[in-house]
Amino acid sequence: MKLHPAKLLLLQILVAVVALAIWQVGATVPIGGDYLLPEFFFSKPWDVLSRVVQLFVSGTIWKHLWITLTETVLAFVIGSAGGVVIGFWFARKPVVAAVFDPYVKMFNALPRVVLAPIFMLWLGLGIWSKVALGVTLVFFIVFFNVYQGVKEVSPVVLANARMMGMSERQLFRNVYWPSAMSWMFSSLHTAVGFALVGAVVGEYLGSSAGLGYLIHQAEGVFDVTGVFAGMFILAAFVLVIDWFVTRVERRLLVWRPQAASEEN
Amino acid sequence: MEIALRQPGREGPAPGAAPLAVALDDVSISFAVKGRPVFKAVAPTSLHVGDGEFVAIVGPTGCGKSTLLNATAGLLKPAGGRVAIFGEPLAGLNAKAGYLFQQDALMPWKTALDNVAIALEIGGARRADTLAQGRDWLARVGLARFTDRYPHELSGGQRKRVALAQVLVRDPKILLMDEPFGPLDAQTRQIMGTLLLRLWAQDRKAVMFVTHDLEEAIALSDRVVIMSAGPEARIIGNFPIDLARPRDTADIRLDPRFHQLHREIWNQLKAEVAKTYGEEMA
Numbered sequence: 355m356k357l358h359p360a361k362l363l364l365l366q367i368l369v370a371v372v373a374l375a376i377w378q379v380g381a382t383v384p385i386g387g388d389y390l391l392p393e394f395f396f397s398k399p400w401d402v403l404s405r406v407v408q409l410f411v412s413g414t415i416w417k418h419l420w421i422t423l424t425e426t427v428l429a430f431v432i433g434s435a436g437g438v439v440i441g442f443w444f445a446r447k448p449v450v451a452a453v454f455d456p457y458v459k460m461f462n463a464l465p466r467v468v469l470a471p472i473f474m475l476w477l478g479l480g481i482w483s484k485v486a487l488g489v490t491l492v493f494f495i496v497f498f499n500v501y502q503g504v505k506e507v508s509p510v511v512l513a514n515a516r517m518m519g520m521s522e523r524q525l526f527r528n529v530y531w532p533s534a535m536s537w538m539f540s541s542l543h544t545a546v547g548f549a550l551v552g553a554v555v556g557e558y559l560g561s562s563a564g565l566g567y568l569i570h571q572a573e574g575v576f577d578v579t580g581v582f583a584g585m586f587i588l589a590a591f592v593l594v595i596d597w598f599v600t601r602v603e604r605r606l607l608v609w610r611p612q613a614a615s616e617e618n
Numbered sequence: 619m620e621i622a623l624r625q626p627g628r629e630g631p632a633p634g635a636a637p638l639a640v641a642l643d644d645v646s647i648s649f650a651v652k653g654r655p656v657f658k659a660v661a662p663t664s665l666h667v668g669d670g671e672f673v674a675i676v677g678p679t680g681c682g683k684s685t686l687l688n689a690t691a692g693l694l695k696p697a698g699g700r701v702a703i704f705g706e707p708l709a710g711l712n713a714k715a716g717y718l719f720q721q722d723a724l725m726p727w728k729t730a731l732d733n734v735a736i737a738l739e740i741g742g743a744r745r746a747d748t749l750a751q752g753r754d755w756l757a758r759v760g761l762a763r764f765t766d767r768y769p770h771e772l773s774g775g776q777r778k779r780v781a782l783a784q785v786l787v788r789d790p791k792i793l794l795m796d797e798p799f800g801p802l803d804a805q806t807r808q809i810m811g812t813l814l815l816r817l818w819a820q821d822r823k824a825v826m827f828v829t830h831d832l833e834e835a836i837a838l839s840d841r842v843v844i845m846s847a848g849p850e851a852r853i854i855g856n857f858p859i860d861l862a863r864p865r866d867t868a869d870i871r872l873d874p875r876f877h878q879l880h881r882e883i884w885n886q887l888k889a890e891v892a893k894t895y896g897e898e899m900a
Contacts, residue, residue: 517691517712518736528740609726609770
C-alpha cells in the first residue's frame with residue numbers, strides 16, 4: 355500500500371504534534387498532584403525551542419557547530435585515506451594481509467570509546483584528540499570495504515581487461531580503483547556517521563568547544579533544557595550532513611543500478 | 619587408433635603457405651586441486667586454425683572447450699604441448715587475440731562508449747581518436763543511440779554488442795569466443811550471429827567459437843570441431859561446413875544441406891552427450 359505524499363507528510367507531522375503535546379501536557383498539567391514528566395528532568399517543548407532559537411540568535415552555536423563539523427570532516431578524510439591505502443595494500447599483498455590479520459581483528463574488536471582518554475593524553479583537549487577517535491572508527495569501515503572491493507572484482511572483468519592489454523597501472527586505474535570506490539561509497543553514510551560519533555563522544559569526554567561539549571556543560575549544571583536543545587541541534591545537524599552525503603553518493607554512483615531505484 | 623583420433627583436428631588449410639593463426643599441438647590441460655588427484659581436463663589435443671578461418675568447437679557441457687580457448691588466449695598455461703600464434707610460440711597473454719566472454723565482462727562503471735574507447739586508450743591512442751572510433755564501432759553494432767548508457771541500463775543483447783565492439787575495435791587478428799551468445803534468448807542469438815558474420819566478412823579474422831549449440835556452430839562456421847566428454851577430453855570429429863556465404867543464420871537453417879550436415883554431426887555428438895549424462899547419473 356502506498357500513501358499519497360501529502361497525506362504521508364501530514365501523518366508524519368501528526369506524530370511530532372502528538373509527541374510534543376504529550377510532553378507539554380505531562381510537564382505542565384498536574385495529574386493527581388504529580389507531574390507525569392517533571393519539568394526538572396524533562397524540561398518543556400517550548401523552553402527547548404526558545405533555547406534553540408536563542409542559541410542561534412545570539413550566535414554562540416555557530417562556533418560549536420563549526421568545531422564539530424571540522425572534527426567530523428577531518429576524521430572522515432584522514433580515516434578514509436588511511437583505509438583506502440591500507441585496504442589496497444592488503445588486498446594486493448595477501449602475505450601482508452595474513453601477517454596483520456590478527457592485529458586488525460584485535461583493534462577492530464576494541465570498543466573505540468576506551469581509546470578516548472589515551473588520545474586525550476597524547477593529543478590534548480583540542481580538536482585532534484576527537485579527530486583521532488573518529489579516525490579509528492572511520493578507518494576500519496573504509497578499510498574493510500576497500501579490501502572487499504578489490505578482492506571482489508569480477509574475475510571476468512579482470513580477464514577481459516587483461517586481454518585488452520592493460521598494464522598493472524591501467525588495471526589499478528580502470529578496474530581495481532572504481533570497484534573499491536563503489537564499495538567505499540556504499541558505506542559512505544556509515545563512515546560519515548561514525549566520524550560524527552567520534553567527534554561528539556570525544557567532545558563529551560573532555561573539550562572546550564563543540565556540540566558534545568555543549569551538551570556535557572548543560573548536563574553538568576542540571577540544565578535539562580540545554581541538553582535537549584543540544585540534542586535537537588545535533589539531530590538536525592546529522593540530517594543535514596546525511597542529505598549532503600546522499601547527494602554526493604548519487605553523483606558518484608550513477609553507474610550503479612541501485613542508485614536509480616533509490617530515487618523517490 | 620590414436621593417430622586416427624588426433625588426425626581430424628589437423629585438417630586446416632594446407633601447411634607451408636602462410637603460418638597458421640592458431641596451432642595447438644598436443645596441448646593438454648590439467649587442474650591441481652588441493653587434496654585431490656590432478657584433474658586432467660583435456661588430453662593431448664591438436665587443433666589448427668588457419669588465418670581467416672571460422673572454426674566452431676562443439677562439445678557437451680564441461681568438456682574443456684573453454685579451457686582450450688583460455689590456453690589459446692594465454693589466460694591458462696597448458697600442462698603440456700605447444701601453442702603457436704602465427705608461427706610464434708605463445709608466451710604470456712595472446713596480444714593478437716580478442717576474447718569475447720560468455721559472462722558480462724564490461725566495466726560497469728564506464729558508459730558503453732567509454733568501455734569501447736578504453737580498449738584503444740590503453741594502447742596510448744589520443745582520447746579524441748578513441749572516442750571517434752568507439753562511436754563508429756557502436757554504430758556498426760547498432761548501438762549508435764546508446765553510447766552514454768551504463769551497462770546496467772542495457773539489455774543482455776545490447777551488452778553483448780558493446781562487448782563485441784570492445785573486442786573488435788582493437789582489430790585483433792584472432793577472435794576467441796566462449797559461448798558468447800549463450801545467455802541470450804533464441805531470437806537475439808540469431809540476430810547476434812548474423813551481425814557477427816557480417817562484421818567478420820569485412821576482414822575475415824581467424825575465429826575460434828566455442829558453443830554447445832550445434833545448430834549455431836554449423837550456421838556460423840567454416841569447420842565444426844567436436845570434442846568428447848571430459849575428463850581427458852579429446853577432439854573426436856572435424857567437419858568442414860560447405861554452406862555458401864554470406865549466410866543469414868536464421869535462413870540457413872532451412873537449407874537442406876544444413877540438415878544433412880546437422881544429421882551427420884549429431885550422430886557423432888549424440889554418443890558423447892549420452893556419455894556425459896550417463897556418467898552423471900551413475
